[in-house]
Amino acid sequence: MDIIEQARILGKAIQQDERYIRYAKATLQNESNEELQEAIREFNLIRMQLDNKLSADEKDEEAVAELNEKLRSVYASIMSNDTMVEYNTAKVELDQLMSQVNIIISKSLDGEDPETCETTSGCGGSCATCGGCH
Numbered sequence: 618m619d620i621i622e623q624a625r626i627l628g629k630a631i632q633q634d635e636r637y638i639r640y641a642k643a644t645l646q647n648e649s650n651e652e653l654q655e656a657i658r659e660f661n662l663i664r665m666q667l668d669n670k671l672s673a674d675e676k677d678e679e680a681v682a683e684l685n686e687k688l689r690s691v692y693a694s695i696m697s698n699d700t701m702v703e704y705n706t707a708k709v710e711l712d713q714l715m716s717q718v719n720i721i722i723s724k725s726l727d728g729e730d731p732e733t734c735e736t737t738s739g740c741g742g743s744c745a746t747c748g749g750c751h
Contacts, residue, residue: 627718631714631715631718634714636707636710636711636713636714637711637714639707639710639711640704640707640708640710640711642707643700643703643704643706643707643708644704646700646703646704647700647701647704650698650700652698653695653698653700653701656691656694656695656698657695659691660688660691660692660695663684663687663688663691664688666684667681667684667685667688670684716738717736717737720734720735720736720737720738721734721736
């Protein structure tokens with residue numbers, strides 16, 4: 618079996634993992650939630666209006682402030698929506714899984730034993746003191 622075939626097997630295994638299934642369901646729920654989709658459309662419209670105001674030769678600071686406040690309000694509404702909360706939680710869990718998979722592959726490329734290498738990067742989250750990702 619070649620490496621591409623093994624990658625396809627890994628892809629199938631990921632799609633059967635509970636974290637992927639939860640993420641896929643949450644994505645579908647987001648897409649079918651009309652209230653959420655309307656809020657996202659409104660957010661994008663306000664963002665475009667704000668971009669237009671900011672790129673105008675003469676900026677209307679009052680209009681910019683008003684649009685910024687609207688944008689923040691709609692964003693808060695989107696992020697507090699139950700289906701969006703579930704989506705974000707599921708996405709974090711799937712991202713963590715994929716990070717572990719990528720760490721194993723990267724460490725294997727560095728010559729470490731894929732069976733025993735750590736699956737954490739040791740990243741503290743701050744890029745300011747980082748020497749580079751592995």
